[in-house]
Amino acid sequence: MSYIEIKDLSFSYTKKRQILKNIGINIEKGEWIAILGHNGSGKSTLAKTIVGLLEPGAGSITVDGIKLDQDTLQSVRRKIGIVFQNPDNQFVGVTVRDDIAFGMENLCVPKAEMLERIEYFATKVGMEKFLDKEPASLSGGQKQRVAIAGILAMQTEIMIFDEATSMLDPYAxxxxxxxxxxxxxxxxxxxxxxxxxxxxxxxxxxxIMKDGAIFADGPKEELLKKPDLFQGSALELPFSLRLANQLTGAGFEEVRGYLWESAFRK
Amino acid sequence: MRNIVIGQYLPGSGFFYKMDPRTKIMGVIIMMVAIFLLETIVQLAIALAIGIVLMILGRLSIIRIARGMRPLFVLLIFTFFFQILFNREGELYLQESMTVSLSSIGGIILLTIIWRLLARFKRFRFFLLLAYLVGIFFAFSLLTYGYTFTTFTFSIYERGVEMSVFVVIRLLVIITLSTILTLTTKPTDLTQGLESLLRPLKIIGIRSEDFALIISISLRYIPTILDEANKIMAAQASRGADFQQGKLKDKIRQIISLLVPMFIIAFKRSEDLADAMETRNFVPGMKRTRIHELAFNMTDAFASLFILCSLAASIVLRVL
Structure with missing residues (x-):
């Protein structure tokens, strides 16, 4: 049994339009998976369903052997944390310290331990010098890091990033x-x-998600060999792949497919 | 819209800062009761003196507190004149016959115009108002020329002067008390103190924790929403909207055009925030631990003793 099992998951706000159609994904412990899709492909809805913010119409989600339903909601949420898109809309506390503490307060962590964990996880995301700062004086990237610290402090094992970088500048x-x-x-x-x-x-x-269904699923090396998959789901090809294609077209026959770093070592 | 300070908390280190917000809130309430029990100007003056000594001991800037009271001066002046004009007991101090004539009305109109013209000197607002009121008095008593509509007598009695001074000092002491509270307590601590004090309301089904959370989240989002308002105003100004000039009707339209997007954004924000709170295991009404725990200390013990002694003293003075 996989660590996270999503089986035949469907979701719709209205009867007419299905947002998620028979989604099935298995995720192993320690894996790093990217769910990729165009706007409106249902990827954020999927994220919200996994953390129990939306109730699926059909299908099931199992996390570490616990099937997600109204009774197990809180215990599943102890395992999964989610960082949302807008850095400002998820900052609950009046200061960085208060915000990191918020989740732990809900889990009834004793005060002494809370203070210890805040120190530890704030250092981990490089925010230890900002503990008494108010959100108005932080940048978007710093606020997202505070959100991460707040979730880590709850000792979650899975972290979802729901377009967490889309409102940040390239450096952040x-x-x-x-x-x-x-x-x-x-x-x-x-x-x-x-x-x-x-x-x-x-x-x-x-x-890769397209129109609420899974369009492709596999190791990135495999998927990159099939550029049609990306074009077919309204996604841009990676820069390196576009470059390689142009080089091939210009007569550099030895360049074929995505340029991995290893390609340059020869 | 810029430079809005929420609350008037001023960081500092005196003993007022070391006190538990609950002690301070309860203290202010009890002291107010004690002040209202006092009956003579001398007693009140002693109370005011003790208050000033405490502020000096607590290393609070008296100038800063006086500045915080400025908006209330109008109220003080109003109370003062109200008492002087309408209290007609005791010995007669002053009697002056006043004339409502063409010349006195003209004089008052002229005075009003001068007063309004000088209103831009905000620094002297208080003195200008005083000068204006004195001017009105002299206009009525001295300008008797022209057609006379009616006459009346302006009289000041002993009790009127006494009461006006008494009421003004009492108001000053009470305002000082609450200013000390807001000046030395962070808005978040104030909220937490209130939450803790209102906890017994649980019996009638009101959960003070919820209110406290709502207030602290509101405090946290005020700067964010102000920032948003500035952005929208800038965006609308860049497309030709004018928030500074125009008729009242235009201004109202501008404000509506600002409020609609503000509300939409605020609703979106609150939805996102609810999601973020829920995924971090927040369940309304569930037991939570707190990172900021309120705790009474020695300062609180001394303060409570002092407050109760003051109350006892006032009660004794009242009964005797």
Whole structure:
């Protein structure tokens, strides 16, 4: 049995239009998976369904052996944390310290332990010097890092990033991705929802969604061999793949497919 | 819309800052009762003196507190004149016959125009108002020329002067008390203190925790929403909207055009925030631990003792 099992999941707001159609994904512990799709492909709805914010019309979600329903909602949420798109709309506390504490307060963590964890996880995301700062004086990237610290402090094992970088500037985006890489290396399971192909390529595995259904699912190396998949789902090809295609067209026969770093080492 | 300060908390280190917000809130309420029990100007003056000594001991800036009271000066002046004009007991101090004539009305209109013209000197607002009121008095008593509509007598009695001074000092002491509270307590601490004090309301089904959370989230989002308002105003100004000039009707239309997007954004924000709170295991009404726990300390013990002694003293003075 996989760590996270999503089986035949369907969701719709109205009877007419299905937002999610028979989604089935299995995710292993410690995996880094990117769910890629155009606007309106249902990827954010999927994220909200996994954390129990939306109730699926049909199908099931099982996390670490616990089937998600109204009774198990809180115990599943202890395992999964989610970082949303808008840095401002998820900052609950009046200061950084209060915001990191918010989740732990809900889990009834004793005060002494809370203070310890705040110190530890704020340092982890490089926000230890900002503990008494108010959100108005933080940048978008810093607020997202505070959100990550708040979730880590709840000792979650899975973290979903729902287009968490889309409102950040390129520098903050790169910085946040570095932090995500570090967390992945420490064993956290990561589900990244995005429409940025370059960002998605940092994951091990890609799931491409189109019109509420899964269009493709597999290791990124496999999927990159089939450029039609990306074009067929209204996604841009990665820059490196476009470059390689042009080089091939210009007569450089030895360049074929996505240019992995290893291609340059020869 | 810029430079809005929420509350008037001023960071500092005196003993007022070390007190539990609950002690301060209860203290202000009890002290107010004690002040209302006092009956003579001398007692009140002693209370005011003690208050000033406490502020000095607590290293509070008296100038800063006086500045915080400025908006209330109008209220103080109004109360003062109300008492002087309408209290007609005791010995007669002053009697002046006043004339409502063409010249006195003209004089008052002239005074009003001068007063309004000088109104831009905000620094002297208080003195200008005083000068204006004195001017009106002299206009009625001295300008008797021209057609006379009616006459009346302006009289000041002993009790009127006494009461006006008494009421003004009492108001000053009460305002000072509440200013000390808001000046030395962070809005978040104030909220938490109120929450803790209102907890017994649970019996009748009101959960003070919910209110406290709502207030603290509102405080947290005020700067964000103001920022948003500035952005929308800038966006509308860049497309030709004018928030500064125009008739009242135009201004109202501008404000509506600002409010509609503001509300839509605020609703979107609250929805997102609810999602974020829920996924972080927040369940309304469930037991939570707190990172900020309120705790009484020695300062609170001394303060409580002082407050209760003051109340006892006032009661004794009242009964004797």
């Amino acid at each position: 985006r790169g910085d946040l991705m570095e932090h995500i890489k570090k967390l992945h290396n420490e064993g956290l399971t990561i589900i990244m929802i995005t429409h940025e192909i370059e960002e998605a390529l940092l994951a091990d595995r890609l799931v």
